[in-house]
Amino acid sequence: MKKIVIICSALVLLVSCAEMTKVMEDVNSAMETGDTPLSNGEVISGLKEALTIGTKNSTSLTSKLDGYYKNPEIFIPFPEEAIKVKEKVESLGMKKQVDEFVMTMNRAAETASKEATPIFVNAVKEMTIADGFAILKGEDNAATMYLKNKTSGQLKVKFNPVVKNAIEKVHVTKYWNPVINTYNKIPFIDKQNPNLDDYITTKAMDGLFLMIEKEEKKIRKDPLARVTDILKRVFG
Numbered sequence: 356m357k358k359i360v361i362i363c364s365a366l367v368l369l370v371s372c373a374e375m376t377k378v379m380e381d382v383n384s385a386m387e388t389g390d391t392p393l394s395n396g397e398v399i400s401g402l403k404e405a406l407t408i409g410t411k412n413s414t415s416l417t418s419k420l421d422g423y424y425k426n427p428e429i430f431i432p433f434p435e436e437a438i439k440v441k442e443k444v445e446s447l448g449m450k451k452q453v454d455e456f457v458m459t460m461n462r463a464a465e466t467a468s469k470e471a472t473p474i475f476v477n478a479v480k481e482m483t484i485a486d487g488f489a490i491l492k493g494e495d496n497a498a499t500m501y502l503k504n505k506t507s508g509q510l511k512v513k514f515n516p517v518v519k520n521a522i523e524k525v526h527v528t529k530y531w532n533p534v535i536n537t538y539n540k541i542p543f544i545d546k547q548n549p550n551l552d553d554y555i556t557t558k559a560m561d562g563l564f565l566m567i568e569k570e571e572k573k574i575r576k577d578p579l580a581r582v583t584d585i586l587k588r589v590f591g
Contacts, residue, residue, distance in 0.1 A: 393589065399487040401589025403479050406498050408586075409570030410475035413563055418469040424461035429562030431460050434549045440538040449534060456530035460551070464559035466521035467514065471563055474513055478506040491589075495575050499568040511556060518556045527551060 416422055423429050433441045433453065441453055479502065482490075490497040522528065531551060539546045574581060574590060581587045 395484045395487070397585065398491060398589060399482060399484055401585045402487050402490055402498055403482055404583055404585050405571060405574045405590070406479045406482075406502060406567070407476055408583075409499075409567045409574065410479075410502075410563075411472055412570050413566035414468050414472045414475075416566055417559075417563060418465055418471075420465065421461075422468065423464045423559070423562055424458055426562075429558075429565055431457070431464055431555065431558040431562070433457055434551075434554050437535075437547045437549045440535060440547050443541065443544075444534050444537050447537065449537060452530060452534050456527070456534055459525050459527040459530050460555055460558075462525040463518060463521040463527050463555050464562065466524055467518045467555075467559055468563060470517045471514065474510055475502065475506075475563075475567075478502060478510070481505070495572045496568045498571050499564060502567065503564050507560070510560060514560060515552060515556045518559060519552050522551065522555065527555075 417426075417429065423431055433456075445453055482501070486501060490501055493500075528551070535548055538544065539548075574586060578587075581590055
């Protein structure tokens with residue numbers, strides 16, 4: 356009886372009330388065939404594996420050429436707080452320079468995301484048993500939201516200098532300076548100069564979390580995405 360209660364407690368996290376009758380039948384069948392229930396360790400291992408695979412797949416996608424620039428889901432646009440700058444300088448015939456600046460921002464995010472995998476992987480290691488079961492019980496993006504809520508501040512601190520280096524590497528300011536200088540020379544205009552480091556860092560992180568969320572949902576819903584035994588056992 357004690358074993359049955361343990362199995363039911365694990366399974367109820369994964370199914371709706373409408374499926375409970377079938378679950379009970381499966382539990383009884385499992386007991387008869389000798390299948391063992393998921394242990395706490397397996398649940399945590401499976402979730403960590405899912406997040407690790409998800410982050411690696413995501414950074415692989417975002418770090419390639421045009422990973423941000425030609426992905427409409429995570430494309431980094433001209434800074435919204437400086438949209439007046441964009442509109443004004445384009446009206447002065449600088450659309451090409453604006454487009455080049457936007458491209459280099461996305462290139463910076465692509466370059467920076469190459470360094471993101473170890474940062475995310477290290478953050479996954481702190482997941483507790485309580486966290487794990489809450490994630491299993493949560494929505495299809497619960498693991499991603501856990502990662503985002505627990506690590507965003509720390510990740511931003513670590514990610515910001517990576518973005519700064521990427522900005523220098525792809526010469527973002529080379530394309531930004533002519534645009535902002537032209538705008539700020541216009542008489543009676545409120546001068547603008549948004550913090551590009553923070554803007555690109557935030558957008559790059561948002562894009563990565565979105566891609567991780569997509570990977571998580573894929574693992575939860577698509578059996579073919581469960582590429583290891585522990586993923587098959589936890590999410591099967």
